[in-house]
Amino acid sequence: MNAVREGSPFTELLGPIYQKVDAAGLVIGLVAEEKHCNARGIVHGGLLGTLADIAMGYSAAFSTEPPTPIVTTSQTVDYVGKAEKGDWIEVHTDVQKVGRNTAFANCYFHVGSKRIARASAVFSVTAS
Template identity: 55%
Template sequence: MPDDIPAGFQVISRSSPYIDMVGPLYYKLTDEGLQVAFRAEEKHCNSRGFVHGGMLSTAADIALGYGAGDFPNGNRAMVTTSITIDFAGSAQLGDWVVFKTDVQKVGRMAAFANTYAHVGEKRIVRASGIFSVLDGRS
């Protein structure tokens, strides 16, 4: 693990071809819930050097879904039904971006969660997601 990754964060090993492409992503479990983070690399940035909104949206979706799915302890299969995201700031090349997730409810058919992205103490994104809980059928 690179030396510039804050203590307590581990690489997300449950991956997919898409997550491999945008990663590495990291996680940490806290008393407040799951945190998902990444170090902003050139591949995450737009031509102005800011982290692209698509990358922030991707990381928010992962943080929301993994949080509601009880990652890394659980393996509840879910798919994103809806995600709403608001950008209140920005991240730049080299920034450590952390998504702090708050799960509202996980039911038999749906799960609801919120996440907030921070660079240091500055909140830059808020997102909420609704997930359909899969019961083994496609």
């Protein structure tokens, strides 16, 4: 995986975030640090929600040529496990559709072979 080079000031606070493209699509990853954890030592759900937004947004936007300008309209995250400090978290994306007005995507979070969360989002296509 390579470090994401084109981030925002906000994503710089989270990182480093890594990315690669596999046969199924974009995969992003991050090593969980203390700054990502809540008071109980578990990675905060807000971090996972943010990573979901980044992964699905990048994946949907860059699935077209030229990239489609989009903004998040709605996002849902279901937490089914946990990550802790030191864990490598991978987010695998799946773009359902990028249309003229909306785009749809899903993503799945893994720590090793264990799935810890899934997310889905709807994006609005903005004027170019």
